[in-house]
Amino acid sequence: MASEMEVPAELSSMFERHLRYRDLSLLLPFILGFTSNNTTEQRDPDQEAPQTTGSNERIILINPFTQGMVVIEGAASLESLLRDMGNKNGQPPASKASIEAMPKVEIGEDNKDGECAVCLEEWELGGAVKEMPCKHRFHGGCVEKWLKIHGNCPVCRYKMPVDEEELGKNIDEGEGEGERRVEREIWVSFAFNGSRRNGDSNENPSSDSSTED
Protein backbone atom coordinates (compact mmCIF):
# COMPACT_ATOMS: atom_id res chain seq x y z
CA MET A 1 0.00 0.00 0.00
CA ALA A 2 3.01 2.21 0.33
CA SER A 3 3.81 2.14 -3.32
CA GLU A 4 1.42 4.84 -4.25
CA MET A 5 2.98 7.32 -1.90
CA GLU A 6 6.28 9.01 -2.13
CA VAL A 7 8.31 10.59 0.58
CA PRO A 8 9.73 13.88 -0.60
CA ALA A 9 13.49 14.02 -0.35
CA GLU A 10 13.62 16.96 1.97
CA LEU A 11 11.42 15.12 4.39
CA SER A 12 13.84 12.30 4.83
CA SER A 13 16.70 14.60 5.66
CA MET A 14 14.52 16.48 8.07
CA PHE A 15 13.49 13.21 9.52
CA GLU A 16 17.08 12.19 10.05
CA ARG A 17 17.72 15.36 11.95
CA HIS A 18 14.97 14.44 14.29
CA LEU A 19 16.14 10.89 14.67
CA ARG A 20 18.75 12.14 17.04
CA TYR A 21 16.03 12.18 19.59
CA ARG A 22 15.78 8.59 20.51
CA ASP A 23 12.22 8.65 21.72
CA LEU A 24 11.16 10.07 18.44
CA SER A 25 13.10 7.46 16.53
CA LEU A 26 11.39 4.72 18.48
CA LEU A 27 8.11 6.35 17.90
CA LEU A 28 8.51 6.92 14.22
CA PRO A 29 10.88 4.40 12.77
CA PHE A 30 9.48 4.82 9.28
CA ILE A 31 7.56 7.29 7.38
CA LEU A 32 5.55 4.95 5.33
CA GLY A 33 3.71 7.53 3.44
CA PHE A 34 3.09 11.19 3.25
CA THR A 35 0.17 12.39 1.29
CA SER A 36 -1.32 15.74 0.93
CA ASN A 37 -4.60 17.15 -0.24
CA ASN A 38 -7.80 15.41 -1.21
CA THR A 39 -7.03 12.33 0.76
CA THR A 40 -10.26 12.14 2.59
CA GLU A 41 -12.01 9.84 0.25
CA GLN A 42 -9.19 7.32 -0.03
CA ARG A 43 -9.54 5.73 3.29
CA ASP A 44 -12.32 4.55 5.35
CA PRO A 45 -13.46 7.72 7.02
CA ASP A 46 -15.32 6.20 9.90
CA GLN A 47 -12.87 7.68 12.35
CA GLU A 48 -14.58 10.16 14.52
CA ALA A 49 -12.02 12.83 14.05
CA PRO A 50 -13.65 15.73 15.81
CA GLN A 51 -12.27 18.23 13.41
CA THR A 52 -11.47 17.76 9.78
CA THR A 53 -9.24 20.55 8.74
CA GLY A 54 -9.50 22.24 5.42
CA SER A 55 -6.10 21.59 3.96
CA ASN A 56 -5.98 17.97 4.79
CA GLU A 57 -2.67 16.24 4.96
CA ARG A 58 -2.18 12.75 6.08
CA ILE A 59 0.95 11.29 7.50
CA ILE A 60 1.20 7.57 7.99
CA LEU A 61 3.77 6.31 10.41
CA ILE A 62 4.56 2.71 10.95
CA ASN A 63 6.28 1.11 13.86
CA PRO A 64 7.84 -2.26 13.06
CA PHE A 65 8.40 -3.08 16.71
CA THR A 66 4.80 -2.89 17.74
CA GLN A 67 3.54 -3.57 14.24
CA GLY A 68 1.37 -0.60 14.75
CA MET A 69 0.57 2.20 12.47
CA VAL A 70 -0.35 5.77 13.12
CA VAL A 71 -2.28 7.86 10.72
CA ILE A 72 -2.16 11.53 11.44
CA GLU A 73 -4.77 13.63 9.79
CA GLY A 74 -4.76 17.33 9.33
CA ALA A 75 -1.21 17.98 10.37
CA ALA A 76 -0.24 21.35 9.00
CA SER A 77 3.01 19.90 7.76
CA LEU A 78 5.36 17.17 8.73
CA GLU A 79 7.83 19.74 9.91
CA SER A 80 5.40 21.31 12.31
CA LEU A 81 4.39 17.89 13.47
CA LEU A 82 7.95 16.85 14.19
CA ARG A 83 8.72 20.15 15.82
CA ASP A 84 5.65 19.64 17.86
CA MET A 85 6.82 16.24 18.95
CA GLY A 86 10.37 17.36 19.46
CA ASN A 87 9.04 19.96 21.81
CA LYS A 88 7.23 17.33 23.74
CA ASN A 89 9.91 17.42 26.38
CA GLY A 90 12.11 20.29 25.40
CA GLN A 91 10.87 23.69 26.33
CA PRO A 92 9.85 25.86 23.36
CA PRO A 93 11.54 29.23 22.88
CA ALA A 94 10.66 32.11 25.14
CA SER A 95 8.52 34.87 23.75
CA LYS A 96 10.27 37.93 22.40
CA ALA A 97 8.41 40.12 24.83
CA SER A 98 9.53 38.10 27.83
CA ILE A 99 13.13 38.20 26.67
CA GLU A 100 12.97 41.96 26.20
CA ALA A 101 11.31 42.43 29.56
CA MET A 102 14.23 41.04 31.53
CA PRO A 103 15.70 43.83 33.62
CA LYS A 104 19.31 44.92 33.31
CA VAL A 105 21.34 44.77 36.47
CA GLU A 106 24.60 46.67 36.95
CA ILE A 107 27.50 44.77 38.44
CA GLY A 108 28.91 46.79 41.29
CA GLU A 109 30.96 46.16 44.40
CA ASP A 110 28.04 44.60 46.22
CA ASN A 111 27.10 41.97 43.63
CA LYS A 112 30.28 41.28 41.74
CA ASP A 113 30.75 37.75 43.03
CA GLY A 114 29.68 35.03 40.71
CA GLU A 115 29.84 34.06 37.11
CA CYS A 116 27.68 33.59 34.08
CA ALA A 117 26.65 29.93 34.09
CA VAL A 118 26.52 29.91 30.30
CA CYS A 119 30.00 31.13 29.35
CA LEU A 120 31.56 30.55 32.79
CA GLU A 121 33.10 34.04 32.78
CA GLU A 122 33.17 35.89 36.06
CA TRP A 123 31.22 39.10 36.41
CA GLU A 124 33.04 42.19 35.42
CA LEU A 125 32.82 45.22 37.64
CA GLY A 126 30.76 47.90 35.93
CA GLY A 127 29.27 45.46 33.43
CA ALA A 128 25.57 44.88 32.99
CA VAL A 129 23.80 41.56 33.13
CA LYS A 130 20.26 40.39 32.55
CA GLU A 131 18.11 39.03 35.35
CA MET A 132 15.49 36.38 34.69
CA PRO A 133 12.22 36.32 36.65
CA CYS A 134 13.73 33.53 38.79
CA LYS A 135 16.48 36.03 39.71
CA HIS A 136 19.26 34.10 38.01
CA ARG A 137 21.64 36.39 36.17
CA PHE A 138 23.51 35.91 32.92
CA HIS A 139 25.16 37.98 30.27
CA GLY A 140 22.44 39.33 28.02
CA GLY A 141 23.91 37.74 24.91
CA CYS A 142 24.44 34.40 26.61
CA VAL A 143 20.96 33.97 28.03
CA GLU A 144 19.13 35.45 25.07
CA LYS A 145 20.78 33.00 22.71
CA TRP A 146 19.58 30.15 24.92
CA LEU A 147 16.06 31.46 25.45
CA LYS A 148 15.56 31.64 21.72
CA ILE A 149 16.21 27.90 21.60
CA HIS A 150 14.63 26.75 24.86
CA GLY A 151 12.73 29.18 27.02
CA ASN A 152 13.85 28.03 30.42
CA CYS A 153 16.43 29.15 32.92
CA PRO A 154 19.74 27.35 32.34
CA VAL A 155 20.18 27.00 36.10
CA CYS A 156 16.75 26.26 37.59
CA ARG A 157 14.67 25.58 34.47
CA TYR A 158 12.17 28.28 35.33
CA LYS A 159 9.85 28.42 32.33
CA MET A 160 9.54 31.65 30.42
CA PRO A 161 6.31 32.60 28.65
CA VAL A 162 5.96 31.06 25.22
CA ASP A 163 5.13 33.01 22.13
CA GLU A 164 1.70 31.70 21.18
CA GLU A 165 1.71 33.28 17.78
CA GLU A 166 4.95 31.74 16.71
CA LEU A 167 4.04 28.32 17.89
CA GLY A 168 0.78 28.36 16.11
CA LYS A 169 -2.26 26.52 17.20
CA ASN A 170 -0.59 23.17 17.44
CA ILE A 171 0.83 23.69 20.83
CA ASP A 172 -1.13 24.77 23.78
CA GLU A 173 0.36 25.19 27.13
CA GLY A 174 0.75 22.14 29.25
CA GLU A 175 -1.72 19.38 28.74
CA GLY A 176 -3.55 20.91 25.87
CA GLU A 177 -0.73 19.74 23.70
CA GLY A 178 -1.41 16.13 24.42
CA GLU A 179 -5.11 16.49 23.93
CA ARG A 180 -4.66 18.03 20.56
CA ARG A 181 -2.48 15.26 19.38
CA VAL A 182 -5.03 12.71 20.37
CA GLU A 183 -7.59 14.54 18.33
CA ARG A 184 -5.53 14.25 15.22
CA GLU A 185 -4.45 10.70 15.54
CA ILE A 186 -6.11 7.54 14.56
CA TRP A 187 -4.48 4.44 15.85
CA VAL A 188 -4.83 1.51 13.54
CA SER A 189 -3.81 -1.98 14.44
CA PHE A 190 -2.18 -3.59 11.51
CA ALA A 191 -1.41 -7.13 10.51
CA PHE A 192 1.72 -7.43 8.44
CA ASN A 193 1.03 -10.77 6.91
CA GLY A 194 -2.13 -10.57 4.99
CA SER A 195 -4.23 -7.79 3.79
CA ARG A 196 -4.94 -4.68 5.73
CA ARG A 197 -7.80 -4.86 8.02
CA ASN A 198 -9.35 -1.71 9.15
CA GLY A 199 -8.61 -1.66 12.77
CA ASP A 200 -10.31 0.07 15.54
CA SER A 201 -10.55 3.64 14.65
CA ASN A 202 -11.10 4.93 18.11
CA GLU A 203 -8.79 7.64 19.19
CA ASN A 204 -6.93 5.93 21.86
CA PRO A 205 -5.28 8.39 24.20
CA SER A 206 -3.02 5.67 25.50
CA SER A 207 -1.49 4.82 22.16
CA ASP A 208 2.28 4.73 22.16
CA SER A 209 2.57 7.80 20.12
CA SER A 210 0.92 10.16 22.48
CA THR A 211 2.44 9.07 25.72
CA GLU A 212 5.28 10.86 27.32
CA ASP A 213 8.07 9.39 29.28
Next chain:
Amino acid sequence: MIDFARVQKELQECSRDVEASGIKVAPKSDNLGRLTGTIPGPVGTPYEGGTFQIDITLPDGYPFEPPKMQFATKVWHPNISSQSGAICLDILKDQWSPALTLKTALLSVQALLSTPEPGDPQDAVVAQQYLRDYQTFVGTARYWTETFAKTSSLGVEEKVQKLVEMGFPEALARSALESVGGDENLALEKLCSG
Protein backbone atom coordinates in the same frame (compact mmCIF):
# COMPACT_ATOMS: atom_id res chain seq x y z
CA MET B 1 31.51 28.39 16.66
CA ILE B 2 32.08 26.11 19.63
CA ASP B 3 32.79 28.26 22.65
CA PHE B 4 36.36 27.06 23.07
CA ALA B 5 37.10 29.51 25.86
CA ARG B 6 34.41 27.84 27.86
CA VAL B 7 35.67 24.36 27.00
CA GLN B 8 39.13 25.36 28.22
CA LYS B 9 37.65 26.57 31.50
CA GLU B 10 35.76 23.34 31.85
CA LEU B 11 38.89 21.26 31.35
CA GLN B 12 40.78 23.27 33.95
CA GLU B 13 37.96 23.02 36.43
CA CYS B 14 37.61 19.30 35.84
CA SER B 15 41.28 18.55 36.32
CA ARG B 16 41.25 20.49 39.58
CA ASP B 17 39.06 17.98 41.37
CA VAL B 18 39.78 14.81 39.48
CA GLU B 19 40.87 13.25 42.77
CA ALA B 20 37.50 13.77 44.36
CA SER B 21 35.24 12.99 41.43
CA GLY B 22 37.28 10.41 39.56
CA ILE B 23 35.95 12.02 36.41
CA LYS B 24 38.45 12.88 33.71
CA VAL B 25 38.07 14.75 30.47
CA ALA B 26 40.89 15.00 27.98
CA PRO B 27 41.02 16.26 24.41
CA LYS B 28 41.77 13.61 21.83
CA SER B 29 44.04 15.95 19.95
CA ASP B 30 44.67 19.66 19.67
CA ASN B 31 41.14 19.97 18.43
CA LEU B 32 38.95 20.58 21.45
CA GLY B 33 35.90 19.36 19.57
CA ARG B 34 36.67 15.73 20.29
CA LEU B 35 37.42 14.53 23.77
CA THR B 36 37.49 11.43 25.89
CA GLY B 37 35.75 11.24 29.22
CA THR B 38 36.54 8.66 31.86
CA ILE B 39 34.24 7.61 34.67
CA PRO B 40 34.76 5.00 37.37
CA GLY B 41 31.99 2.43 37.72
CA PRO B 42 29.88 3.31 40.76
CA VAL B 43 30.55 1.34 43.94
CA GLY B 44 27.88 -1.22 44.78
CA THR B 45 26.88 -1.78 41.16
CA PRO B 46 27.90 -4.45 38.65
CA TYR B 47 30.12 -1.76 37.14
CA GLU B 48 32.22 -1.33 40.28
CA GLY B 49 35.92 -1.60 39.64
CA GLY B 50 35.56 -0.81 35.98
CA THR B 51 36.85 2.26 34.20
CA PHE B 52 34.60 3.44 31.42
CA GLN B 53 35.68 5.60 28.53
CA ILE B 54 33.25 7.85 26.77
CA ASP B 55 33.73 9.45 23.37
CA ILE B 56 32.68 13.07 23.41
CA THR B 57 32.01 15.18 20.34
CA LEU B 58 31.09 18.82 20.75
CA PRO B 59 28.57 20.15 18.25
CA ASP B 60 29.12 23.57 16.71
CA GLY B 61 26.49 25.03 18.97
CA TYR B 62 28.07 23.89 22.22
CA PRO B 63 27.18 24.83 24.96
CA PHE B 64 23.79 25.71 23.53
CA GLU B 65 23.51 22.21 22.17
CA PRO B 66 24.33 19.12 24.23
CA PRO B 67 27.64 17.33 23.76
CA LYS B 68 27.39 14.02 21.96
CA MET B 69 28.48 11.23 24.26
CA GLN B 70 28.84 7.57 23.58
CA PHE B 71 30.49 4.76 25.51
CA ALA B 72 33.73 3.62 23.92
CA THR B 73 33.97 0.88 26.54
CA LYS B 74 31.47 -1.88 26.07
CA VAL B 75 28.89 -1.91 28.83
CA TRP B 76 25.81 -3.99 29.66
CA HIS B 77 23.10 -1.59 30.78
CA PRO B 78 19.44 -1.08 29.79
CA ASN B 79 19.95 2.54 28.81
CA ILE B 80 23.19 2.08 26.89
CA SER B 81 23.43 0.27 23.59
CA SER B 82 25.49 -2.89 24.01
CA GLN B 83 26.37 -2.55 20.33
CA SER B 84 27.14 1.10 19.74
CA GLY B 85 27.53 2.56 23.21
CA ALA B 86 24.78 5.10 22.54
CA ILE B 87 23.39 6.57 25.74
CA CYS B 88 19.75 7.23 26.49
CA LEU B 89 19.82 10.14 28.89
CA ASP B 90 17.49 13.12 28.77
CA ILE B 91 20.07 15.76 29.67
CA LEU B 92 22.06 14.71 26.61
CA LYS B 93 18.97 15.35 24.52
CA ASP B 94 16.07 17.68 25.11
CA GLN B 95 16.79 18.35 28.77
CA TRP B 96 20.21 19.79 28.13
CA SER B 97 21.00 23.16 29.67
CA PRO B 98 24.00 25.36 28.92
CA ALA B 99 24.66 25.54 32.65
CA LEU B 100 25.59 21.86 32.52
CA THR B 101 29.19 21.02 31.75
CA LEU B 102 31.07 18.03 30.43
CA LYS B 103 31.82 17.10 34.00
CA THR B 104 28.25 17.36 35.25
CA ALA B 105 27.05 15.48 32.18
CA LEU B 106 29.56 12.71 32.88
CA LEU B 107 28.41 12.67 36.50
CA SER B 108 24.89 12.14 35.20
CA VAL B 109 26.09 9.29 33.02
CA GLN B 110 27.76 7.80 36.06
CA ALA B 111 24.52 8.16 38.01
CA LEU B 112 22.73 6.41 35.17
CA LEU B 113 25.00 3.41 35.72
CA SER B 114 23.70 3.26 39.31
CA THR B 115 20.06 3.73 38.44
CA PRO B 116 19.03 1.98 35.23
CA GLU B 117 15.65 2.84 33.82
CA PRO B 118 14.52 -0.28 31.99
CA GLY B 119 11.18 1.34 31.24
CA ASP B 120 12.90 3.75 28.87
CA PRO B 121 15.48 1.50 27.28
CA GLN B 122 18.19 2.12 24.76
CA ASP B 123 18.97 -1.56 24.47
CA ALA B 124 15.78 -3.60 24.43
CA VAL B 125 17.54 -6.92 24.96
CA VAL B 126 19.33 -5.74 28.06
CA ALA B 127 16.21 -4.07 29.40
CA GLN B 128 14.21 -7.23 28.95
CA GLN B 129 16.80 -9.26 30.77
CA TYR B 130 16.90 -6.67 33.54
CA LEU B 131 13.15 -6.94 34.04
CA ARG B 132 12.74 -10.67 33.60
CA ASP B 133 15.87 -12.10 35.11
CA TYR B 134 17.64 -9.59 37.27
CA GLN B 135 20.24 -12.03 38.59
CA THR B 136 21.38 -12.94 35.10
CA PHE B 137 21.48 -9.26 34.23
CA VAL B 138 23.77 -8.55 37.16
CA GLY B 139 25.96 -11.49 36.18
CA THR B 140 26.25 -10.36 32.59
CA ALA B 141 26.85 -6.73 33.51
CA ARG B 142 29.60 -7.77 35.89
CA TYR B 143 31.11 -10.06 33.32
CA TRP B 144 31.21 -7.25 30.80
CA THR B 145 32.77 -4.92 33.35
CA GLU B 146 35.35 -7.55 34.11
CA THR B 147 36.02 -8.25 30.45
CA PHE B 148 35.94 -4.80 28.90
CA ALA B 149 36.32 -2.19 31.63
CA LYS B 150 39.22 -3.61 33.59
CA THR B 151 42.61 -3.44 32.09
CA SER B 152 44.69 -4.63 34.98
CA SER B 153 42.84 -7.76 35.94
CA LEU B 154 43.45 -11.14 34.41
CA GLY B 155 41.81 -11.50 31.01
CA VAL B 156 38.79 -13.73 30.69
CA GLU B 157 40.58 -16.11 28.40
CA GLU B 158 43.25 -16.62 30.98
CA LYS B 159 40.65 -17.35 33.62
CA VAL B 160 38.93 -19.85 31.39
CA GLN B 161 42.29 -21.43 30.72
CA LYS B 162 43.00 -21.66 34.42
CA LEU B 163 39.73 -23.46 35.07
CA VAL B 164 40.28 -25.77 32.14
CA GLU B 165 43.64 -26.67 33.58
CA MET B 166 41.86 -27.59 36.79
CA GLY B 167 39.93 -30.13 34.79
CA PHE B 168 36.65 -28.39 33.92
CA PRO B 169 35.30 -28.46 30.36
CA GLU B 170 35.89 -25.18 28.59
CA ALA B 171 32.25 -24.42 27.78
CA LEU B 172 31.25 -25.04 31.37
CA ALA B 173 34.08 -22.91 32.70
CA ARG B 174 33.12 -20.09 30.38
CA SER B 175 29.44 -20.12 31.31
CA ALA B 176 30.26 -20.38 35.00
CA LEU B 177 32.53 -17.34 34.73
CA GLU B 178 29.90 -15.44 32.87
CA SER B 179 27.17 -16.24 35.37
CA VAL B 180 29.18 -14.84 38.28
CA GLY B 181 30.44 -11.81 36.45
CA GLY B 182 33.96 -13.03 35.78
CA ASP B 183 35.02 -13.69 39.36
CA GLU B 184 37.21 -16.75 39.11
CA ASN B 185 36.76 -17.80 42.71
CA LEU B 186 32.98 -17.66 42.52
CA ALA B 187 33.12 -19.53 39.23
CA LEU B 188 35.23 -22.24 40.80
CA GLU B 189 32.79 -22.49 43.67
CA LYS B 190 29.93 -22.80 41.26
CA LEU B 191 31.69 -25.44 39.21
CA CYS B 192 32.49 -27.46 42.30
CA SER B 193 29.01 -27.28 43.74
CA GLY B 194 27.25 -27.89 40.45
